[in-house]
Amino acid sequence: MLHSMSTTVESSSERSADEVNEEIRALWRRSGGTLSVEQREVYQRLVLEWASAAPQSAPAA
Template sequence: MSISSPLPVVRRADAVNEEIRQLMQRAGGVLRAEDRPAYQRLIDEWTAATARERMLGDMTTAA
């Protein structure tokens, strides 16, 4: 019997961007030390999402 990991949730770049904006708004535009890990995680997720969307867009255009 094999154990499989659940698939990660893949969010669109605009959804991640909105969460970044909300974080910055709550922080008053200046991140505290405790906000930085969440901000970095969101930036990493946004970067991956934009790359994925760009790649999918290129694949759709090429097809």
């Protein structure tokens, strides 16, 4: 189920990487593949939130 996109980014402790990824995908679907300036700003914030929420893997030995 997709929720409406918020204009503020919640901290990574509040949302999982999967939840943020769902919002990123919804943004692209709604935009039709071309982001406006405002949508790009939202996208950039979401990507940063996703990166901080995504599990970090240990480097291979």
